[in-house]
Amino acid sequence: MTNSMNDIRNSKCVMVIGENVCTSHPIAMQHILTAKEVNKAPFIVVDPRQSQTAALADYHVRLRTGTDIPLIYGMIHVILRNNWEDKKMVSERTYAFDDLLAELAKYGLPDAKKTKTDLKADLKEVSDISGVSPDDIIKLATLMAKNRPSTIIWAMGGTQHNHGTGVVRSYCLLQLVLGNMGVPGGGTNVFRGHDNVQGATDL
Numbered sequence: 110m111t112n113s114m115n116d117i118r119n120s121k122c123v124m125v126i127g128e129n130v131c132t133s134h135p136i137a138m139q140h141i142l143t144a145k146e147v148n149k150a151p152f153i154v155v156d157p158r159q160s161q162t163a164a165l166a167d168y169h170v171r172l173r174t175g176t177d178i179p180l181i182y183g184m185i186h187v188i189l190r191n192n193w194e195d196k197k198m199v200s201e202r203t204y205a206f207d208d209l210l211a212e213l214a215k216y217g218l219p220d221a222k223k224t225k226t227d228l229k230a231d232l233k234e235v236s237d238i239s240g241v242s243p244d245d246i247i248k249l250a251t252l253m254a255k256n257r258p259s260t261i262i263w264a265m266g267g268t269q270h271n272h273g274t275g276v277v278r279s280y281c282l283l284q285l286v287l288g289n290m291g292v293p294g295g296g297t298n299v300f301r302g303h304d305n306v307q308g309a310t311d312l
Contacts, residue, residue, distance in 0.1 A: 112260065112296035119294030120144045122252055122259035124153040126177065126280070127266025131161035134264075134300045138162070141262075144294075150259075151252045155180070156266070170249060175270050176239040179216050180246065181279040183235035185286055186213055187250035189221035190228055195288025203285050253287060258295035268299070 117123065117140040130138045142165070144150040154166035155177075163169040172180050188194055199206055210220055217234030219226060232243040239246075253259045261280045270276055281290075281297050289295035 110296065110298040110300075111290065112293070112298055114298075114300075115140055116293055116296070117141055117260060117262070117298070118143045118147070120150050120258060120260045121148055121294060122151045122153070122256035123262065124155065124249070124253060124259065125162060125166075125262045126155040127268075127276075128262060128264035128300055129156070129158075129160040129162045129266075130262070130300065131165070137300060151256055153249060153252060155249070168248065168252070170241055170245050173238070173240040175272075177267060177276045178272070178279045179235045180239040180241055180249075181283050182213050182216050182218060183232050183239070183241075183243075183246040184250040184253065185209070185283055186218040186221055186231060186235075187228065187247050188254050188283075188286055190231070191250075191254070193250075193254040194286045198285060198288040198290070202290070209282060253283070257287060258289050258292045259287065260289065260294060260296055260298055262298045262300060264300045 114137045123141050123144055130141060141152065145152045151168065152166045153168045153170065154163040155170045155172055156163055157171050157174050214220070216238070218231055228247065229243040232246050235246065236243050261284060263280060267273065267276050267280070284290050284295065284297050
C-alpha cells in the first residue's frame with residue numbers, strides 16, 4: 110500500500126476492484142464508508158460478481174474476469190482525451206510516457222492528443238474485451254478525475270492472474286496519470302490478509 114488504511118477517510122472517490130472488502134477486511138470497510146458518507150465520495154466497485162461490497166457501492170460495474178488492463182487503459186484514454194491528466198506529475202514524476210501511449214494503441218485506442226475521433230468509438234475494442242460499455246468506462250474515468258484525490262483498492266482478485274503484475278501496474282499507471290500518488294486520500298492500495306501474503310511490504 111502506498112497509503113495507510115485509515116487514510117482512505119481522506120479520499121474523495123474510492124474504487125475497489127478485485128476485492129470484497131466487507132468479508133475480507135470488515136474493519137477497513139469502515140474507512141471506505143466514512144469517505145462515502147462524510148466526504149460524499151463516490152464509491153465504485155468493479156467486480157464480475159455481486160457481493161456485499163458491491164451492494165453498498167454507488168456504482169457497480171461488472172467486467173469479464175481478467176480484463177482489468179483494457180478497462181483501465183480505456184479509462185486512461187478518456188482522461189487524456191479530456192485533458193484531465195496531472196501534467197506536472199506526468200512531466201516531473203514519470204518516464205517513458207510515450208511507451209504508455211503505445212500500449213494503449215494495442216487496444217485500439219488512438220493517440221488522445223492527436224486524434225479527435227468519437228470517444229465512444231475509440232472505446233469499442235476495450236468494451237468488447239472487458240464487457241464494460243463505453244458509457245460506463247467514461248463514467249468511471251470521470252468520477253475518478255473529477256473527485257480527487259481518489260484511491261484504488263484491490264486484493265487477490267487483481268493479483269491472482271497469470272498477468273497479475275501487469276494488472277497491478279495498470280492500476281498504478283492510472284493513479285500516476287491522475288496525480289493521485291503521494292497525496293493523502295490517494296494512492297494504490299492492496300489489501301492483504303496477513304503479513305507477507307502479497308510480499309513483504311507490510312513488514
